[in-house]
Amino acid sequence: xxxxxxxxxxxxxxxxxxxxxxxxxxxxxxxxxxxxxxxxxxxxxxxxxxxxxxxxxxxxxxxxxxxxxxxxxxxxxxxxxxxxxxxxxxxxxxxxxxxxxxxxxxxxxxxxxxxxxxxxxxxxxxxxxxxxxxxxxxxxxxxxxxxxxxxxxxxxxxxxxxxxxxxxxxxxxxxxxxxxxxxxxxxxxxxxxxxxxxxxxxxxxxxxxxxxxxxxxxxxxxxxxxxxxxxxxxxxxxxxxxxxxxxxxxxxxxxxxxxxxxxxxxxxxxxxxxxxxxxxxxxxxxxxxxxxxxxxxxxxxxxxxxxxxxxxxxxxxxxxxxxxxxxxxxxxxxxxxxxxxxxxxxxxxxxxxxxxxxxxxxxxxxxxxxxxxxxxxxxxxxxxxxxxxxxxxxxxxxxxxxxxxxxxxxxxxxxxxxxxxxxxxxx
Amino acid sequence: xxxxxxxxxxxxxxxxxxxxxxxxxxxxxxxxxxxxxxxxxxxxxxxxxxxxxxxxxxxxxxxxxxxxxxxxxxxxxxxxxxxxxxxxxxxxxxxxxxxxxxxxxxxxxxxxxxxxxxxxxxxxxxxxxxxxxxxxxxxxxxxxxxxxxxxxxxxxxxxxxxxxxxxxxxxxxxxxxxxxxxxxxxxxxxxxxxxxxxxxxxxxxxxxxxxxxxxxxxxxxxxxxxxxxxxxxxxxxxxxxxxxxxxxxxxxxxxxxxxxxxxxxxxxxxxxxxxxxxxxxxxxxxxxxxxxxxxxxxxxxxxxxxxxxxxxxxxxxxxxxxxxxxxxxxxxxxxxxxxxxxxxxxxxxxxxxxxxxxxxxxxxxxxxxxxxxxxxxxxxxxxxxxxxxxxxxxxxxxxxxxxxxxxxxxxxxxxxxxxxxxxxxxx
Numbered sequence: 001x002x003x004x005x006x007x008x009x010x011x012x013x014x015x016x017x018x019x020x021x022x023x024x025x026x027x028x029x030x031x032x033x034x035x036x037x038x039x040x041x042x043x044x045x046x047x048x049x050x051x052x053x054x055x056x057x058x059x060x061x062x063x064x065x066x067x068x069x070x071x072x073x074x075x076x077x078x079x080x081x082x083x084x085x086x087x088x089x090x091x092x093x094x095x096x097x098x099x100x101x102x103x104x105x106x107x108x109x110x111x112x113x114x115x116x117x118x119x120x121x122x123x124x125x126x127x128x129x130x131x132x133x134x135x136x137x138x139x140x141x142x143x144x145x146x147x148x149x150x151x152x153x154x155x156x157x158x159x160x161x162x163x164x165x166x167x168x169x170x171x172x173x174x175x176x177x178x179x180x181x182x183x184x185x186x187x188x189x190x191x192x193x194x195x196x197x198x199x200x201x202x203x204x205x206x207x208x209x210x211x212x213x214x215x216x217x218x219x220x221x222x223x224x225x226x227x228x229x230x231x232x233x234x235x236x237x238x239x240x241x242x243x244x245x246x247x248x249x250x251x252x253x254x255x256x257x258x259x260x261x262x263x264x265x266x267x268x269x270x271x272x273x274x275x276x277x278x279x280x281x282x283x284x285x286x287x288x289x290x291x292x293x294x295x296x297x298x299x300x301x302x303x304x305x306x307x308x309x310x311x312x313x314x315x316x317x318x319x320x321x322x323x324x325x326x327x328x329x330x331x332x333x334x335x336x337x338x339x340x341x342x343x344x345x346x347x348x349x350x351x352x353x354x355x356x357x358x359x360x361x362x363x364x365x366x367x368x369x370x371x372x373x374x375x376x377x378x379x380x381x382x383x384x385x386x387x388x389x390x391x392x393x394x395x396x397x398x399x400x401x402x403x404x405x406x407x408x409x410x411x412x413x414x415x416x417x418x419x420x421x422x423x424x425x426x427x
Numbered sequence: 428x429x430x431x432x433x434x435x436x437x438x439x440x441x442x443x444x445x446x447x448x449x450x451x452x453x454x455x456x457x458x459x460x461x462x463x464x465x466x467x468x469x470x471x472x473x474x475x476x477x478x479x480x481x482x483x484x485x486x487x488x489x490x491x492x493x494x495x496x497x498x499x500x501x502x503x504x505x506x507x508x509x510x511x512x513x514x515x516x517x518x519x520x521x522x523x524x525x526x527x528x529x530x531x532x533x534x535x536x537x538x539x540x541x542x543x544x545x546x547x548x549x550x551x552x553x554x555x556x557x558x559x560x561x562x563x564x565x566x567x568x569x570x571x572x573x574x575x576x577x578x579x580x581x582x583x584x585x586x587x588x589x590x591x592x593x594x595x596x597x598x599x600x601x602x603x604x605x606x607x608x609x610x611x612x613x614x615x616x617x618x619x620x621x622x623x624x625x626x627x628x629x630x631x632x633x634x635x636x637x638x639x640x641x642x643x644x645x646x647x648x649x650x651x652x653x654x655x656x657x658x659x660x661x662x663x664x665x666x667x668x669x670x671x672x673x674x675x676x677x678x679x680x681x682x683x684x685x686x687x688x689x690x691x692x693x694x695x696x697x698x699x700x701x702x703x704x705x706x707x708x709x710x711x712x713x714x715x716x717x718x719x720x721x722x723x724x725x726x727x728x729x730x731x732x733x734x735x736x737x738x739x740x741x742x743x744x745x746x747x748x749x750x751x752x753x754x755x756x757x758x759x760x761x762x763x764x765x766x767x768x769x770x771x772x773x774x775x776x777x778x779x780x781x782x783x784x785x786x787x788x789x790x791x792x793x794x795x796x797x798x799x800x801x802x803x804x805x806x807x808x809x810x811x812x813x814x815x816x817x818x819x820x821x822x823x824x825x826x827x828x829x830x831x832x833x834x835x836x837x838x839x840x841x842x843x844x845x846x847x848x849x850x851x852x853x854x
Contacts (some may be wrong), residue, residue, distance in 0.1 A: 042846065059485065060844075078619075133846065190492065192505075418468070419467065420558055
């Protein structure tokens, strides 16, 4: 097209997580004006967020400015703003400062921590979705040990050295394993009164096994590897209440210096205002081509889209789902803008390619499923390390992260054990 | 000594900045029980704080847990707590949680940003003393550009791209130079509507020259190097008011998206409750051996001590002053505990050894004074780089910082351009 940029259709992308970013990278942006909106200035490499929460990496190690990732794309603007509402029929997005009219819309706002109707638990059991969350978890964890060290009552000291992680999915497993490892291999040398090797780390799961999306043999292996690190795994256990420094498990009270919520992820609440059909988690039930029913120029990708793909696979809420969904929509739209009308949506149906799943538990401890291959322990951990290094965006981050890991591996030290934030140790 | 630890005298060290840390490292801790108190869990490498504020380094790159630095010292405990008051005659320190009795006390609480009676300016023109401050400055700076990009009024856009740094000492010069460099060599590629190369960076100094503690030729060179980067230096200019997004210079209003206060450092306010003589900045006028007048078992070192040393040199408020003061007191106390009574304080007088002073302005831009040697530009910058790498504590940090610098130098990118914190872009 040789028309001036202002005559081009306007594609608005909401969210620069894996879905939005992979759309923006794959879409040939000479075909339209593209505006990418995110409430943060950075794309976050979410799979390593738990490493920031457990003091292995710095916040900037796993984040990169969206502007800098997309700087070479013509006709593409990045806007840091919060989405307040979406008017699908009026083709307009309402932001905290101003509005955006669109011809095409890609909704990729991702998920957020949900407490299943118990939002009052949030202050006492924060979740892990953003860098701010990770810095907060790191602070809470390190402050709990500082408070234990300053405490003269031994029973209270043991309570402060108790960590409860709610939710046995990948995030919960990664956090519990790494908290345990940190206490036993790093922190124990730093304190006088307390022995962090005596810290209790409890992983609570409502269902009959952890990592339920993995095959059973890998779940069992992960549980053994967690036990090796001293993590207590409690299956079939429900959280009935959470208060400051206290969690109730099936009604039994447990005091803890550090409580983390890794149990619930729901879609961004923006979906509720769209007037389209949602699943129980608030995700948009998209058409096979990832368009929103009744709105062929609106697409939803990533964690806020619910779909069983054309091969009957339920697309999981993982990075790969967002990446592949974003790229799929980019291809569809490019075809429509460069060639002509799309084929019927059934013939453009999205097919999810499962490239394997991994969860890490600690140093040399992990599980991985790659096709029919099931790996545990060191081989899984090496695979996990390689995949994450390759995927990390940007040279600087990759080198710096690699260096941190090599250094932690050989010295058992963790460099980012820094408490940021104005919270006093007693608060 | 073979007496049990509890029979040993108790030395309390308040603050783990350079003064407190160098005392703790130099003191032979088999001679006493030592308790190091700090309100943070980390020692901060303050000379590089401006690099965090300007997105060159991550917060954990320049900080290290105090526990981990001092972990090999016997009889030494680290306590994370805030000092509420000091009772010199009762030999007791009041903390936010509990009290500590001492036999000897080393006060090394350092300085804090002061607004010369205008504390109401703080919310609009934050200072730079802590990691939290640095993360806040980085956020304010990056948000100002984001807001400018989202702004449709060109005049308002230019205002948002205006940064005012108040204070022409080393911190102000480093910030102004690095802000300018960041805008002109990194940020300009990232935006569409605005051109950060058009950003105004204004450095305001009340006196007749910047870097007044340096020789005049180096001040002049620094000012030329700042001008090369496009920084406007305003000498003999007073700040008469600061409001949200607005500063008054000699009564003339100037709108700015980012205002930073680098003008005033005063002693920690704890000094005011001691009942001893202070100078105008609130610093304790110590005896020649760094003891507090009338309290031979109490010492003050670093930024809250005021002293002209035995060679007639006014000990400056820089890292070296704290390091040397801390080590001096460690030697005095070790002698007293291991051998016997100290000699008269005049014979134990502290002598400051000036190892040189440096200020950096940008890439290949700096000034340095080492004895009679005056360096400018690239040689000064290389000297600055080497000295700071050598001094940085801990292998992990040194490598990671070095890597960041090498990468920034060759690519003109800055890795830590991450906005943390819950402030919305409009707030």
